[in-house]
Amino acid sequence: MVAVLLPLVAQGAGKCERLVASGSPDAPPYLWRDSQDPERLIGVNADLLQQVAGQIGIKVDILYAGKRSQALEEVRSGRMDLLVDAPLAVAELESLDYVHPALVPNDYLIWTLRSVPLTYRSLADLHGHTGAISAKARPTQAFATLAAEHLKLTHTENLQQAFSKLARRQVEYVIAGRYSGAAMAQAQGLDEQLQSSELPVDRPGLYLALSHDSACNDPWLRGQLAKKMTELTASGVPAEVFSRNVERWKAQQPPAPAVPTQ
Numbered sequence: 735m736v737a738v739l740l741p742l743v744a745q746g747a748g749k750c751e752r753l754v755a756s757g758s759p760d761a762p763p764y765l766w767r768d769s770q771d772p773e774r775l776i777g778v779n780a781d782l783l784q785q786v787a788g789q790i791g792i793k794v795d796i797l798y799a800g801k802r803s804q805a806l807e808e809v810r811s812g813r814m815d816l817l818v819d820a821p822l823a824v825a826e827l828e829s830l831d832y833v834h835p836a837l838v839p840n841d842y843l844i845w846t847l848r849s850v851p852l853t854y855r856s857l858a859d860l861h862g863h864t865g866a867i868s869a870k871a872r873p874t875q876a877f878a879t880l881a882a883e884h885l886k887l888t889h890t891e892n893l894q895q896a897f898s899k900l901a902r903r904q905v906e907y908v909i910a911g912r913y914s915g916a917a918m919a920q921a922q923g924l925d926e927q928l929q930s931s932e933l934p935v936d937r938p939g940l941y942l943a944l945s946h947d948s949a950c951n952d953p954w955l956r957g958q959l960a961k962k963m964t965e966l967t968a969s970g971v972p973a974e975v976f977s978r979n980v981e982r983w984k985a986q987q988p989p990a991p992a993v994p995t996q
Contacts, residue, residue: 750815752794755783756808756820760870760892763917763979764940765819773798776911778979779818779940782837782971786962792955796833802870806887820943821872829946833959835967836939842873844931845908845915847900854931857994860885860907866896867909869925869958871938877936881909893918901927909935917980921987 753787755928757775759767765777775796788796796818799805807813810829819842821833842867844854857880866888867873873881881887889907890896896908897918910918912930919925942959 739846751793752953753950755794755796755816755818756805756814757817758802759798761819761914762983763913763976764875767798774842781975782873782966783818783942786959788964789962790958810943812945813995815945815948815950817938817943821938822901822941822948824987830937830943831946831951831956833942833956833963835963836938836941837963840938841934842909842936843915843934845900845910845911845928847927848929854933856885863906864896866899866905868893868896872938873936876939889921892939894922897922917983921984925985
């Protein structure tokens, strides 16, 4: 899965006409494997990158490369050009160039049962309460450290399991993304039973991250991507992009049995 590099004569030598990207295959509505074309990744991040790339005249193929760690290794090695949903990690600066600002926000909220609400204004409000968070969540390192020190959290294999625990009152709250939480709640038939806090507990972003070893990684490309991302951020990520992809993901899921509550 190596990028095909074709010179753009109009823009000078060294410019790429095609990029190969990847990311997490199981992070709806941001990114997931297309059930109609399993070699392709689709979602909010894919749509926005295609929009940005189209504006600068570059074709992007967003391909499945395995689980998140495998996609990261493909990009680190330069076999693929960029990650489309990279959380900012200092350790990765040795192999990746992050494009600022973030492609999309990824606010983490407190999700509770409507019948058993839990007011959240600060982490102190969560002390003494049991919660859950998916092992696939990507909070900032600062929040992860605070949570480990001050919160009583169960780490579940995925968000579906975390929400199932909440519905069964095995935990009192779940920490989950604003949009990923809404997508999963709807898919599980829990959207009428769950509610989320207005105030985020953490606000990581998901970034475009170019491999240092990508032949396409040059100042022109980084500058163009940063310019278009700044324009996108200023205009606001259209809510329609999120709602469209939530519905798109739901349509690709098999019917799930309702989760019983107690």
